[in-house]
Amino acid sequence: MSNLGLLHYFLGLQVEQTDHGIFLHQAKYVNDILERFCMTQERPDSTPLAVNHGISLDCEGEPVDPTYYQAIIGSLMYLTASRPDIMFATCLCARYQVNPNTVHLTAAKRIISYLLHSPNLGIWYSNNEKFDLVAYSDSDYAAYVLEDPIPDQPEEEDVEGMAYWEKYCANLVQVSCLMLETMIPELQKDFEHHGA
Structure with a gap:
């Protein structure tokens, strides 16, 4: 077995080790999500979910492609490993993967635009x-x-x-x-x- 040095990547998590602690983040994956869903030029949002979002099973909107919606939700779910700040909003949107509509898609895209606002957040272990x-x-x-x-x-x-x-x-x-x-x-x- 060979020594490869300090750990830098682990299952998609970026690991930065300093004298003061360890920082786990997924900044590269955030950029990949932004590019994959063509959101790099969007206006960043300061919160992942609107306060009175009104998202429910009964909200009205045009149906959207479930495969596209599920791809967004799957990408966001993987990101929650280092981003607990998007957990509630992502899980809320994940409830509507069977029959998503424009309201649900708008909410999911808002989470992605929130990532534009804070792409380098992660978890710090002192x-x-x-x-x-x-x-x-x-x-x-x-x-x-x-x-x-x-x-x-x-x-x-x-x-x-x-x-x-x-x-x-x-x-x-x-x-x-x-x-x-x-x-x-x-x-x-x-x-x-x-x-x-």
């Missing part, structure tokens, strides 16, 4: 000895109302006042934290070994 992973949850997704109830929702189970979907999200966060706990020491060892 090299400090004290590392606290803090997560916040807006329990009602900014007053967003779901059209359908959550399937298989338990009637009596209450996990310390959290809703069912919060329990599910908490499990996902726990799994992600476990993955990070195993990945960060390896990256730090690699970083210390090569002394960048």
